Amino acid sequence: MRTAAELNYGESGIISEIDSSHPSSKRIIEHGFTPGQTIELINKSIFNDPIAVSVRGTLIAIRKSEAGCIKLK
Amino acid sequence: MRANVDLQVPLITLVGPPNSGKTTLFNTLSGKNYKTVNYPGSTVEYYTSRILSKYNIDAELLDSPGIVSLIPESPDEKVAVDSLYSHPKLGAPDLLLVTLDACQLSRHLLLPKQLIYAGFNVVVVLTMTDILAKRAQKVSENTLSEQLNCDVVTVNGRSKKGIENLIKIINSNLERLNQLDKKSIINYNLSENKKSSLEIFNEIEEILNNIYEPIKHDEKIDLASANNELKVFQNDILNNRPSPDEITLKIDRVLLHRFWGFLIFLIVMGITFTSIFWIAQPLMILVDKLFANLNSLVVNNFQPGWLTYLFSDGVISGTGSVLVFVPQIIILFLILGLLEDSGYLARGAMLIDKPLSKIGLNGRSFVPMISGYACAIPAIIAARTIPNRRERLLTIFIIPLMSCSARLPVYALLIAYLVPRDKTWIGGIILGGIYLFSLLTSVAVAFLINKFKKRIFNSEEFSSFIIELPTYRIPKLSSVINHTYNSSKQYILRAGPIILGFSLLLWFLTYFPNINPRVETNGLGVEQRENVERAGRLESSYASELGKFIQPIMIPIGMDWRIGVSLISAFAAREVFVSSLALTFKVTTEGDESQNTLLTSLKNARNEATGEKLFTFSTTVGLIIFFVFALQCLSTVAVSKKETGGWKIPLLQVFIFTSLAYIMTFMTVNGLRFFGIQ
Numbered sequence: 185m186r187t188a189a190e191l192n193y194g195e196s197g198i199i200s201e202i203d204s205s206h207p208s209s210k211r212i213i214e215h216g217f218t219p220g221q222t223i224e225l226i227n228k229s230i231f232n233d234p235i236a237v238s239v240r241g242t243l244i245a246i247r248k249s250e251a252g253c254i255k256l257k
Numbered sequence: 258m259r260a261n262v263d264l265q266v267p268l269i270t271l272v273g274p275p276n277s278g279k280t281t282l283f284n285t286l287s288g289k290n291y292k293t294v295n296y297p298g299s300t301v302e303y304y305t306s307r308i309l310s311k312y313n314i315d316a317e318l319l320d321s322p323g324i325v326s327l328i329p330e331s332p333d334e335k336v337a338v339d340s341l342y343s344h345p346k347l348g349a350p351d352l353l354l355v356t357l358d359a360c361q362l363s364r365h366l367l368l369p370k371q372l373i374y375a376g377f378n379v380v381v382v383l384t385m386t387d388i389l390a391k392r393a394q395k396v397s398e399n400t401l402s403e404q405l406n407c408d409v410v411t412v413n414g415r416s417k418k419g420i421e422n423l424i425k426i427i428n429s430n431l432e433r434l435n436q437l438d439k440k441s442i443i444n445y446n447l448s449e450n451k452k453s454s455l456e457i458f459n460e461i462e463e464i465l466n467n468i469y470e471p472i473k474h475d476e477k478i479d480l481a482s483a484n485n486e487l488k489v490f491q492n493d494i495l496n497n498r499p500s501p502d503e504i505t506l507k508i509d510r511v512l513l514h515r516f517w518g519f520l521i522f523l524i525v526m527g528i529t530f531t532s533i534f535w536i537a538q539p540l541m542i543l544v545d546k547l548f549a550n551l552n553s554l555v556v557n558n559f560q561p562g563w564l565t566y567l568f569s570d571g572v573i574s575g576t577g578s579v580l581v582f583v584p585q586i587i588i589l590f591l592i593l594g595l596l597e598d599s600g601y602l603a604r605g606a607m608l609i610d611k612p613l614s615k616i617g618l619n620g621r622s623f624v625p626m627i628s629g630y631a632c633a634i635p636a637i638i639a640a641r642t643i644p645n646r647r648e649r650l651l652t653i654f655i656i657p658l659m660s661c662s663a664r665l666p667v668y669a670l671l672i673a674y675l676v677p678r679d680k681t682w683i684g685g686i687i688l689g690g691i692y693l694f695s696l697l698t699s700v701a702v703a704f705l706i707n708k709f710k711k712r713i714f715n716s717e718e719f720s721s722f723i724i725e726l727p728t729y730r731i732p733k734l735s736s737v738i739n740h741t742y743n744s745s746k747q748y749i750l751r752a753g754p755i756i757l758g759f760s761l762l763l764w765f766l767t768y769f770p771n772i773n774p775r776v777e778t779n780g781l782g783v784e785q786r787e788n789v790e791r792a793g794r795l796e797s798s799y800a801s802e803l804g805k806f807i808q809p810i811m812i813p814i815g816m817d818w819r820i821g822v823s824l825i826s827a828f829a830a831r832e833v834f835v836s837s838l839a840l841t842f843k844v845t846t847e848g849d850e851s852q853n854t855l856l857t858s859l860k861n862a863r864n865e866a867t868g869e870k871l872f873t874f875s876t877t878v879g880l881i882i883f884f885v886f887a888l889q890c891l892s893t894v895a896v897s898k899k900e901t902g903g904w905k906i907p908l909l910q911v912f913i914f915t916s917l918a919y920i921m922t923f924m925t926v927n928g929l930r931f932f933g934i935q
Contacts, residue, residue, distance in 0.1 A: 214325055215723055228515060230515050231612070236607065245603070245604075245726055247610065247722045
């Protein structure tokens, strides 16, 4: 299954679930990453990590290791 | 109503996510008559104020730091959340005003939902509705109010439209609570247990489907939005999916560009740094001159004696050494404030996160670290925003290695000594080299300390970096100035007493016990006699005894007790090193010539133990190296103790950095000598 960490530039996807075993999962949900929401990859830093994604009309920078627990449909 | 609390009137607390217009509302309701209160046992500051009398509400208003949810992540957020449940001084709030950005309700509704579930009395204040109106949308207050089961008011922060309505609603809420004559019981853990964030978000999805309404043609504010309207209908409303600000996305295409983004970041930081130094420099000289003049004013107009000297050399010079850093701190916080308010700082943290994570730090360590180049004290306090304990402690650990402004006068003197007078540009290069060197050493130290993290920090939390990249906006100067004022005040209040106290102690050690030295004063003018007496007093003072005691460890690094004394005095504040050198090397000529004469007498100085020339190339470079590493700042130690919650980290810092300084100096001096460079 694809995760948000694997998105390409400008590509979007719909969240299917948040891996609840991940230590940051609660925080990720609080920032608005919930199942059914569309997220889009807006930018990457020069080191490819962290990435900036848009969710619920807001840009959020997140490390790839954490974006990995955002599963996409 | 409220037990064990002095407050006689209802307490209204302002809560809201970051960037939700909370502070603007606070300023509107309080005027400018607020006072700051520290949350006991922390450095987090709160603003409180009585609500302006024109609004006719007798209540205390408390502003709190922005939070995303009731489950805190960083120490800063924990304090904010704790104080919601019960502020130690003010008690639990009677009413919460929750500010929400109308454009970001999709995310911002989480907090009021959690607060309502936790049992708080909540009034929701919608802000930024004017921006929403530009997208030809509005929020139905009534529907939102029904759905949330609390009052909802729209307030425009700039035009103050809606304030009267808010006041009416606050009044009716307070009346209702008064009739109940009891507060709802608030259970600390309820918010977390009753509903998960995921469940709450599901409810928010429901709410969002009903509350947005298109603005009809006759309500529209201008023609430009007519064009937007069409787009909005197609994209936002039909998909029920808000999109990020278009202009922000365009700016980010440049500022967060994979290659250019990082380059621009480096340039922005470079400009920040240079301006800290170049703008602050004349101001610092001004402060310095002012206190030097005050000093001589006292000395010239009062009978010479210990009281006069206590006042001039102790109190006045001590105060001067506190205030001399204020210009730099003000400029640093002004620039950081502007960057923060514009929305760029969060992006800087994102760009630098990866390299910093390699050495056990975090993108959020970045602001504290650059603050460390002005002064370690506000920098260590700024580390509170780092959620992960290990990363926070590691950041605090290496901050003393950042080349703070107190080292600058020392470097300036020593470089001036090394560089020929007609080639001052070499000095600039050397100074740049020193800064680069200090940056590289801090990276190396962070890397090494991170290897022992389990033992030193005994904490193994998961490292996280999730940060909101706010919409770009023109910084609001008034709030930046306000923040700068408070940060500078914090520095003066925290570091001031310690630096002043040690200046006084140092004065005592250099003045007593031999207050009337027998010196040859025949044929000398009044001023010269004064100077010779001062030098004589110092030579037989407690400080010189201390210096002679440590002489054995100074010899291996090619120095003698006089430098030792100056190094010890530098623990009060690093720049004291220069004045102390001046004092010890019998240089007391006033005015512009002072640095030159100090340089000449340094040139002539001979090592009292070995008889060799004292300030050679090798010992001077050695001294610079010493200052790069040594933690000679007691205020830093005090703040580090407070912020890390124990003596372990500060003592380790003092021990590791000072012994590292000694070892590196030893290696430098003897290494250079080995290659025949004296």
